[in-house]
Structures are given as C-alpha cells and as structure tokens.
Amino acid sequence: MxxxxxxxxxxxxxxxxxxxxxxxxxxxxxxxxxxxxxxxxWAEDDAKQRGEQAIDAVMDEMRHIDESMSVYKxxxxxxxxxxxxxxxxxxxxxxxxxxxTTALEYSRITEGAFDITYxxxxxxxxxxARKRPTEQQIQSALPAVNYRHVLLDAATSTVxxxxxxxxxxxxxxxxxxxxxxGIDILRAxxxxxxxxxxxGDSRVIGDRFGKPWVIGIRHPDHPDQxxxxxxxxxxxxxxxxxxxxxxxxDGVRYHHIIDPRTGHSASKVxxxxxxxxxxxxxxxLSKTAFVLGADEAMRIYNSLADVDAILVTxxxxxxxxxxxxxxxxxxxxxxxx
Numbered sequence: 001m002x003x004x005x006x007x008x009x010x011x012x013x014x015x016x017x018x019x020x021x022x023x024x025x026x027x028x029x030x031x032x033x034x035x036x037x038x039x040x041x042w043a044e045d046d047a048k049q050r051g052e053q054a055i056d057a058v059m060d061e062m063r064h065i066d067e068s069m070s071v072y073k074x075x076x077x078x079x080x081x082x083x084x085x086x087x088x089x090x091x092x093x094x095x096x097x098x099x100x101t102t103a104l105e106y107s108r109i110t111e112g113a114f115d116i117t118y119x120x121x122x123x124x125x126x127x128x129a130r131k132r133p134t135e136q137q138i139q140s141a142l143p144a145v146n147y148r149h150v151l152l153d154a155a156t157s158t159v160x161x162x163x164x165x166x167x168x169x170x171x172x173x174x175x176x177x178x179x180x181x182g183i184d185i186l187r188a189x190x191x192x193x194x195x196x197x198x199x200g201d202s203r204v205i206g207d208r209f210g211k212p213w214v215i216g217i218r219h220p221d222h223p224d225q226x227x228x229x230x231x232x233x234x235x236x237x238x239x240x241x242x243x244x245x246x247x248x249x250d251g252v253r254y255h256h257i258i259d260p261r262t263g264h265s266a267s268k269v270x271x272x273x274x275x276x277x278x279x280x281x282x283x284x285l286s287k288t289a290f291v292l293g294a295d296e297a298m299r300i301y302n303s304l305a306d307v308d309a310i311l312v313t314x315x316x317x318x319x320x321x322x323x324x325x326x327x328x329x330x331x332x333x334x335x336x337x
Contacts, residue, residue: 025051029059033066033175035199041186042193042206054189058182058196065178068096069170071119081159082119082167089158097157099280100150103173106284107147110300113291114284115260119169120144122258130247132254138263141165145260176201176238176283183279196279200244200286203236203279220270220312228310228318232275238282239273240290257290266290271312274301281307294319 025048026040039058043051068077077096084090092100106114121141124133133141144165151160175198182196183203193206195213204213212231219225220243230237242265246255259266272289274282285307289297294311301309301321308323 023048025055027055027059029062032059032062033070033178033198034072035175036197037062038195038197039182039186040195041191042209043191047190050189051191054186054191057185057189061181061185062178062198065174065181068093069099069174071123071167071169071171078168078170085159086161086164086166089153089156089160091156091158094157097152097154097159099170099173099177100152100159100168102177102280103170103284104147104150104152106173109304110285110288111292112147112260113288113297114172115145115147116168116170116172117145117147117149117166118172118258118260119167120165121263122169122256123167125254125256125258127245127247127254127256130249132249133263142263145263147260172287173280173284175199176236176279176281179203179236179279179283200239200241201236201279201283202238204232205234207233215273217271217273217310217312227312230273230275230310230324234277235275236277236279236282237273237275238279238286239271240286241271242267242290243270257287259291261291267314268293269297269311269313272297273310275308275310276304276306285309 022042022044024040025043028036028038030036037059039055041051041054067073070076071078073079077092081090081092103116121133121138124137125131144163149161149163149166150168151162179196179198179201180203183205186194187205195202195204207213212233214229214231215237216226216229217239219227220241240257242253242255242257246253253265253267255265257266269289272286274286276282288300289311294313298309298319298321301307309321311319313319
C-alpha cells in the first residue's frame with residue numbers, strides 16, 4: 001500500500017471558524033501493521049484529555065489487529081490458520097470469521113481479482129531482499145490460489161482449506177478494517193471530526209469546520225508531485241500503487257500486488273484510488289484494477305452505487321469513475337497535467 005498524501009486545504013480558515021478553546025490533536029506511530037498509523041481529531045477544550053485517551057485506544061486496537069492477523073507473526077491467528085486449516089477445520093474468533101467472510105465477498109465482487117489466497121504464491125516474494133520465485137515455483141504453487149479453496153462454517157465458526165498448499169494473507173484488507181475500527185472507537189467516544197490513516201488506507205468523519213478534507217494522490221514516479229486532489233467528507237479512501245514495495249530487475253518491476261491468476265506482479269495500472277463509505281470496502285477493492293485492467297475495473301466500480309475510483313494507467317492517463325465526472329473531472333487526462 002502506498003502512503004497517500006493527505007492535503008489539508010483550508011485548515012487555517014477552518015480553525016478560525018472553530019471554537020477558540022478547542023484544538024486539533026494528532027499522533028503518528030510507526031511500525032504497527034508494517035506502516036505508520038496517523039490519527040487526528042478535533043477536541044473541545046474540556047475534551048483534550050479524552051481525545052488523547054481516544055487516540056491511545058485507536059493505537060491499541062491497531063496493535064491487537066496486527067497481533068491477530070499478521071502473517072509475519074507466527075503466533076497470530078492467521079498464522080495458526082495457515083498452519084492447520086489444510087488438515088482440519090480451525091475454530092477462529094468472530095472477528096476473523098467476519099473479516100474472512102468479507103474478503104470472500106470481495107473476491108466474488110471483483111471476479112477473483114481480489115483473492116487472499118494469493119499468498120500461496122506471494123509468500124515466496126521478498127521485496128526488501130529482491131527475491132522472487134522461479135517460474136517453476138510459481139506454476140507449482142498456482143493450483144492453491146483460489147478463494148474457493150477457503151470454506152467457512154458459520155455453525156461451528158471454523159475455516160478449512162480444501163487444497164494442499166493454500167495460504168491466506170489479509171494484508172489487502174486488514175488495514176482498511178483496522179481504520180474502520182479506529183473510526184468506530186472515536187465515534188463511540190463522541191468525536192465527530194477526525195481522520196484515521198494506516199499507510200494508504202484512510203477514513204474521515206465530519207469535515208474541517210466548513211472545509212472538506214482534501215486528499216492528494218501522488219504521481220506514481222514522482223512522490224513530491226500530486227496528480228489530482230479530491231475533497232471528502234464522511235468517506236474512506238484507499239490508494240494502491242506499484243511504487244511502494246517493489247524492486248526492478250532487467251526492466252521489469254516486481255511489486256507486492258500479485259495477480260492471483262498468474263502469480264506475477266499485476267501491472268495493468270500504476271495506481272488505483274477507491275472512495276467509498278468504509279475503509280474495509282476501499283481497501284478490498286483498490287487492487288482490482290491492477291489485475292483486471294482499467295476498463296474492466298471501472299465497469300465494476302461503476303456498477304457499485306457507493307464506490308468511486310481514480311486510476312493512473314501505464315501510459316500516464318488519469319481515469320475517473322462516473323461519480324467523479326460531474327464534479328468537473330474529464331473522463332481521462334494525462335498524469336501531471
């Protein structure tokens with residue numbers, strides 16, 4: 001996932017219009033879920049202590065989800081599933097059962113482009129070490145990549161795998177889920193203007209006192225350039241890109257978004273931003289375009305009433321879903337122009 005630039009336009013004007021003895025509270029913590037977690041909220045003068053405690057609670061929830069769902073932690077619940085589910089049904093927590101159910105739903109919505117069993121091949125990649133599997137290793141592991149190999153039993157709250165070699169990885173949806181959990185915590189504590197961000201996945205509640213939150217989407221090749229900006233209120237957004245976890249070798253870019261059909265890095269777009277009511281939804285849908293291509297992905301995005309998207313193609317065009325075009329955006333334009 002990329003680090004989306006969150007451009008807070010109009011913040012100064014918003015603060016001038018806000019109560020005098022209130023303040024924005026914010027905190028960033030690195031290393032949770034392999035990324036930076038950032039929380040910002042508006043606290044009235046008598047709520048600053050409660051605001052700090054609420055941020056503490058969000059960070060604690062993020063750590064809990066990381067401990068439960070990270071494939072890099074051998075004691076996590078997901079690691080336990082990967083070790084045992086091919087041999088027998090594994091009883092799992094209601095939280096993991098619900099998220100697996102959601103993940104399989106997005107596999108159906110995206111016609112298999114989103115597939116948590118990609119990890120059956122994906123675990124052989126190490127982007128920091130510039131390591132990738134051989135074609136023989138990929139072909140040997142591919143039969144295990146199919147979300148239909150994951151069977152959930154609601155009556156017993158169990159999961160099992162029907163194919164040897166199946167592994168799952170919730171990295172494509174767990175951060176969005178964690179962001180939603182953070183927002184739920186802030187709302188439950190009475191905060192109505194806030195942002196929770198985990199890497200490329202974010203969600204905002206409320207606005208900035210008459211000014212919307214504005215997201216800036218970075219240029220795939222130039223991290224200091226913003227190719228377009230979108231104002232948001234009470235929305236979530238996720239950006240996936242081929243420029244965060246990757247290495248280049250012999251003119252080919254190997255990155256972390258794996259095509260479940262081929263076992264290779266999916267390269268049909270350079271960047272995909274999805275906007276929807278929840279971050280679980282945006283996270284689960286933002287990889288689709290890399291696998292299906294811009295046209296097929298836009299067909300899916302445009303069929304979902306609560307979803308919008310912005311794609312950057314390999315040839316540098318910026319494509320907008322139908323819901324964004326009436327706001328004055330052309331159907332496509334060259335990146336950086």
